[in-house]
Amino acid sequence: MRGMKTAPYHHGALREALLDAAETILKRDGLNALTLRAAAREAGVSHAAPSHHFGDLTGLLTDLAADGFRRFAGRIKDALEDPSARRWDGARAYLAFAIDNPALFQLMFRADRLDGSRPSFKEARMHLLEILAESRGIPADKPSVEQLGKMVGGWSLIHGYTLLLLDGRLKALLNVAPEGTTTDDLFEAMLASADSQEIGPKPTMGVEVHGTN
Amino acid sequence: MRGMKTAPYHHGALREALLDAAETILKRDGLNALTLRAAAREAGVSHAAPSHHFGDLTGLLTDLAADGFRRFAGRIKDALEDPSARRWDGARAYLAFAIDNPALFQLMFRADRLDGSRPSFKEARMHLLEILAESRGIPADKPSVEQLGKMVGGWSLIHGYTLLLLDGRLKALLNVAPEGTTTDDLFEAMLASADSQEIGPKPTMGVEVHGTN
DNA sequence: CAGTCAATCTTTACGTTGTCTAGATAGTTT
DNA sequence: AAACTATCTAGACAACGTAAAGATTGACTG
Numbered sequence A, B: 001m002r003g004m005k006t007a008p009y010h011h012g013a014l015r016e017a018l019l020d021a022a023e024t025i026l027k028r029d030g031l032n033a034l035t036l037r038a039a040a041r042e043a044g045v046s047h048a049a050p051s052h053h054f055g056d057l058t059g060l061l062t063d064l065a066a067d068g069f070r071r072f073a074g075r076i077k078d079a080l081e082d083p084s085a086r087r088w089d090g091a092r093a094y095l096a097f098a099i100d101n102p103a104l105f106q107l108m109f110r111a112d113r114l115d116g117s118r119p120s121f122k123e124a125r126m127h128l129l130e131i132l133a134e135s136r137g138i139p140a141d142k143p144s145v146e147q148l149g150k151m152v153g154g155w156s157l158i159h160g161y162t163l164l165l166l167d168g169r170l171k172a173l174l175n176v177a178p179e180g181t182t183t184d185d186l187f188e189a190m191l192a193s194a195d196s197q198e199i200g201p202k203p204t205m206g207v208e209v210h211g212t213n
Numbered sequence C: 001c002a003g004t005c006a007a008t009c010t011t012t013a014c015g016t017t018g019t020c021t022a023g024a025t026a027g028t029t030t
Numbered sequence D: 001a002a003a004c005t006a007t008c009t010a011g012a013c014a015a016c017g018t019a020a021a022g023a024t025t026g027a028c029t030g
Helices: A014-029 A036-043 A049-054 A057-081 A089-100 A102-108 A119-135 A145-166 A171-176 A183-195 B014-029 B036-043 B049-054 B057-081 B089-100 B102-108 B119-134 B145-166 B171-176 B183-195
Strands: none
Touching: A014 A036, A014 A049, A014 A057, A014 A102, A036 A049, A036 A057, A049 A057, A057 A089, A057 A102, A057 A119, A089 A102, A089 A145, A102 A145, A119 A145, A119 B171, A145 A183, A145 B145, A145 B171, A145 B183, A171 A183, A171 B119, A171 B145, A183 B145, B014 B036, B014 B049, B014 B057, B014 B102, B036 B049, B036 B057, B049 B057, B057 B089, B057 B102, B057 B119, B089 B102, B089 B145, B089 B183, B102 B145, B119 B145, B145 B183, B171 B183
């Protein structure tokens, strides 16, 4: 068996290979199936190899999430800088990324599986925040509480919709909606309602519908 | 050792005891520490006992989440029916429940750990949806897309803020906020901005701040 | 160029988990 | 009283995270 092509003892770029393998598993089998051993199998190395590059499972997930934040911020930035950008196009890019990478997006906001103190992760997260602030013309250094309220409002609206959609919580609403309504229709209707606010007689949950039609 | 009080072979109310134990662990050690075996230890029974009452871990978590939804809906309903309820008090109750029961709230929206087909769970979830719809005067049977858009908008706003807060994503914002700003201040500022919408020149992320002050 | 060192990867091992199976125990019904 | 059923225990197994120790390879040093 001399001529047999055997894998070299040193992989050479195992770190990147493991990250690729991890994302493959994330897309194919979901976050619950993404284990250190599964990533090692996918990359064709021994089960203990990943720990040398990421420390522990949290480390691997955190690096994956940090890369996710970088790509996420890039997509939003592109949408915002497009000269033909319409109102809410940043928000649409936010949602589109989550729909294209559902498991990755959910991982990015799963504090219990991530190490928030990791520098690369902190940096990637901060960069996104700056983009969100900049898109509203809010100063990054000394914003007022009102400005922050508006920023958090926009962020919460999009983020909340995104997570409700990914968690399947909107299906029940689509069942009672007019025939043929899609989640995109729902999203656009939500954005439209956010633009034109109407106040009713006793809107204790915030938004009130005008009487009968 | 005749007089020694030994535990009876049959617990009598093990199901409820396990649910109590599970919630104790959830509050004390978080969702990741809530395992079937840990619940069994906490209740003082053998490690395989829980499976007879809940089938598997997903079953236990689903029953716990269903009970959470029931209490959650109750708290919101109480807030809405209070004759002295102010605008947004339903939303405040939503957030308050999540702050009081952070791990339970997160479990309730973790589709990957729950069995959405379980009848008791479906029912509890639907009940909440009805309360949310009713609070806006939206008909439960034939709502328009515009009405659903407003409902989803209010829900997403509150839900998004709640999850961002629980995930610790708002800490970075508080660091740059005026000295002494609390998350409650941020929440109220967000609600205020949702009431008085102002449209700017090119608000591609949705909300725009008026020029200089 | 020979020798040492450090980085990289494998092997082995241990404790914990979910879950399956078989068996023990205790109420309930007939 | 006897059969039946629900409830709980005991033991086992594979998969996981993680730690320790050894093997292999490349790089650096004299």
